[in-house]
Amino acid sequence: MLSDRQRQILQIIIEDYIATAEPVGSRTIARKYNLGISPATIRNEMSDLELLGFLDQPHTSAGRIPSSKAYRYYVDSLIKPGSLTPNDIALIDNWYKERVRNIDDIFQSTAKILSRMSKNVSLVLANKETTSKFSYMRFLPLNEHQAILCLITEDGQIDNCVVEIPLGMQQDELDYLARNITNKLHGMNLDTIDSEVLHDAHQEIQGDKMLFSSLLKAVTQMQQGQKKEKMFLGGTKQLFNQPEFQDANRIKELLGVLEEEQVLKDMLNAGTNSGLRVTIGSENTFTGIQDCSMIQATYRLNGQVVGTLAVLGPTRMEYKKVISVMDYLQKYMHVVFNKMSEANK
Amino acid sequence: MLSDRQRQILQIIIEDYIATAEPVGSRTIARKYNLGISPATIRNEMSDLELLGFLDQPHTSAGRIPSSKAYRYYVDSLIKPGSLTPNDIALIDNWYKERVRNIDDIFQSTAKILSRMSKNVSLVLANKETTSKFSYMRFLPLNEHQAILCLITEDGQIDNCVVEIPLGMQQDELDYLARNITNKLHGMNLDTIDSEVLHDAHQEIQGDKMLFSSLLKAVTQMQQGQKKEKMFLGGTKQLFNQPEFQDANRIKELLGVLEEEQVLKDMLNAGTNSGLRVTIGSENTFTGIQDCSMIQATYRLNGQVVGTLAVLGPTRMEYKKVISVMDYLQKYMHVVFNKMSEANK
DNA sequence: GTTAGCACTCTTTAGTGTAGAGTGCTAACA
DNA sequence: TGTTAGCACTCTACACTAAAGAGTGCTAAC
Numbered sequence: 001m002l003s004d005r006q007r008q009i010l011q012i013i014i015e016d017y018i019a020t021a022e023p024v025g026s027r028t029i030a031r032k033y034n035l036g037i038s039p040a041t042i043r044n045e046m047s048d049l050e051l052l053g054f055l056d057q058p059h060t061s062a063g064r065i066p067s068s069k070a071y072r073y074y075v076d077s078l079i080k081p082g083s084l085t086p087n088d089i090a091l092i093d094n095w096y097k098e099r100v101r102n103i104d105d106i107f108q109s110t111a112k113i114l115s116r117m118s119k120n121v122s123l124v125l126a127n128k129e130t131t132s133k134f135s136y137m138r139f140l141p142l143n144e145h146q147a148i149l150c151l152i153t154e155d156g157q158i159d160n161c162v163v164e165i166p167l168g169m170q171q172d173e174l175d176y177l178a179r180n181i182t183n184k185l186h187g188m189n190l191d192t193i194d195s196e197v198l199h200d201a202h203q204e205i206q207g208d209k210m211l212f213s214s215l216l217k218a219v220t221q222m223q224q225g226q227k228k229e230k231m232f233l234g235g236t237k238q239l240f241n242q243p244e245f246q247d248a249n250r251i252k253e254l255l256g257v258l259e260e261e262q263v264l265k266d267m268l269n270a271g272t273n274s275g276l277r278v279t280i281g282s283e284n285t286f287t288g289i290q291d292c293s294m295i296q297a298t299y300r301l302n303g304q305v306v307g308t309l310a311v312l313g314p315t316r317m318e319y320k321k322v323i324s325v326m327d328y329l330q331k332y333m334h335v336v337f338n339k340m341s342e343a344n345k
Numbered sequence: 346m347l348s349d350r351q352r353q354i355l356q357i358i359i360e361d362y363i364a365t366a367e368p369v370g371s372r373t374i375a376r377k378y379n380l381g382i383s384p385a386t387i388r389n390e391m392s393d394l395e396l397l398g399f400l401d402q403p404h405t406s407a408g409r410i411p412s413s414k415a416y417r418y419y420v421d422s423l424i425k426p427g428s429l430t431p432n433d434i435a436l437i438d439n440w441y442k443e444r445v446r447n448i449d450d451i452f453q454s455t456a457k458i459l460s461r462m463s464k465n466v467s468l469v470l471a472n473k474e475t476t477s478k479f480s481y482m483r484f485l486p487l488n489e490h491q492a493i494l495c496l497i498t499e500d501g502q503i504d505n506c507v508v509e510i511p512l513g514m515q516q517d518e519l520d521y522l523a524r525n526i527t528n529k530l531h532g533m534n535l536d537t538i539d540s541e542v543l544h545d546a547h548q549e550i551q552g553d554k555m556l557f558s559s560l561l562k563a564v565t566q567m568q569q570g571q572k573k574e575k576m577f578l579g580g581t582k583q584l585f586n587q588p589e590f591q592d593a594n595r596i597k598e599l600l601g602v603l604e605e606e607q608v609l610k611d612m613l614n615a616g617t618n619s620g621l622r623v624t625i626g627s628e629n630t631f632t633g634i635q636d637c638s639m640i641q642a643t644y645r646l647n648g649q650v651v652g653t654l655a656v657l658g659p660t661r662m663e664y665k666k667v668i669s670v671m672d673y674l675q676k677y678m679h680v681v682f683n684k685m686s687e688a689n690k
Numbered sequence: 691g692t693t694a695g696c697a698c699t700c701t702t703t704a705g706t707g708t709a710g711a712g713t714g715c716t717a718a719c720a
Numbered sequence: 721t722g723t724t725a726g727c728a729c730t731c732t733a734c735a736c737t738a739a740a741g742a743g744t745g746c747t748a749a750c
Contacts, residue, residue, distance in 0.1 A: 135487075138485060140483060140495065140497060140503070142480075142497070142501050146501065148497065148501060148503055150485065150495070150503070152485060152487070152493060156487050156491065156493060156507045158485070158493055158495070158505050160503050162501045236600065236604065237597060237600055237601055237604060240593070240596070240597050240600070241597075246593050247593060248585070248590075248591050248592060248593050248596060251585070251593060251596055251597075252582060252585050252586075252596075255581065255582055255585070255600075256582055259581065259582060
């Protein structure tokens, strides 16, 4: 529906605006880019593009800036999948080598490098929703009155809580008890164990309420530990170097959004189905970021969603670059994760 | 060294400026406060106070604002220990009742209420530096190749790591090993155990490097877990509602400071010796907050520093109110902590 | 010692003029 | 019919000016 020339002009305007943050005028285009047509012709095309809703004009004597519709068209139809420069690739590779010790480090490092390369805020959500299977339990002695109740899953996770020993109960009785309960629960998915399932165990404990509630507490604690979502933010300061966020009130508003961890989580979880998701300006349903764009990608391991990466910035964002970076990071995380699980074997 | 009248005028200027954030002029004072003297007299006194270094003048035709020296004098000599309003007390009491489940909740809640009542940023540093004594270790079975190494301290803390079982070694051999090492280490302060101390243990393991390094790893992991300082921030957004922080660049600078967790920790740890510490404006040695004041208090339990509370804001701070709030919170945390350890008994 | 009076200083706000950038329209051209 | 040169027009940004307002410092009188 757009002519080749219109597409060309639109792309130039978008990319020039992304680079300079200044409205783009017809003369600028004619001067900077060699299209072989005069400013007047460009003006006519721009006028048409504005009617079609692709361009906005801040005021009569300013150049044009791209509308949300233009960015959408740009992302969907104009961008060709680019690749990173060798420099960028080397930067990322070294980045991880120096920093990664455990899983949290991976997410943390990813947040940092992502914000650094995108010059915007990065959000990394670690979904630790893994469903492990219950293996066995033990009471480790502590003192006369207390013991440590340990739950162990088949994949080697362990959780514990301190319990009161019923008066007069000996360690061998506790061991017996642990064995019996273990027999009942062994091999069960951790998240299917609830107070009802534990009811059988209750009989083992012969109605000792304290012991039972401790057991329940340890189980739910472990379940929650598994479900935990962790959010890593990077580059808040950088975001406020963007020329669109130089106003104190705007900064405060954005800070408000970034402080609400739950809102951020909701935002990231809203688009976990597709591979890569770009939400542009007014497409955002969350208040406070309607002049922002967000690019997010989920990262899966063995089919399970392990994390979500996202970059949040002004609609005037380097979509091409950010998308390439996220693409690469997605692949890279795979490698890093595999290395890590190798190391744990 | 100051006359009664000078003290009175100084106090009025400070408190008026704290309340309004506007330079205070001689006519304003004469109009608002009934001192029985004319603006001209007040002007003379103000002139003297300026010479003495207590007042500054932004420009010739503006009123006066208090200098750091004035705030210092105010805090040291003019403030009378005030008490909170019943409203405030009720607010705090309810605040904790609703929110506190575990230790981290206490710190988190404290940060929130502190920032809310001070209208500035609150910092709460939880020093978890407790030195527990090593009790015993165990190898819990996991699978043919791996076991879970558990370290238990006398106060019931437990830490673990997954270790490779040397080829062909049986569980009873592991148990034997654990018993022997336990005999050597039992009762030792956790932080005195290092690779040298573990050398004896090394002989027990008969030179198995893997096992030894796992043991070392578990011990250091546990030591680090003990040392962990945790920082809770509250009310960043509120700080930027203060009229002195309405400039985008100033906001960015402050954000930079608040993002540097290590700097904040150093700031808080710098004044842990005294009970209550007020650092005013240029007294601050950390860059970026030289127009800020910080009020901090350490919270001790059984003589050990458990946490540090602090409020960071512009030098124009409601010292009186903040000091009372921190006073109260300090006492209140004591109560909450005791309740918590009661519950754990 | 206190105070009224007054000149002086400085900020703030509104208003004016100008340069510069960019557009839209029209008429001429290929 | 598409393209372009030319020109009037619009709007912003910036500099400059003027006037109002707040507050001081000084002096002379009480």
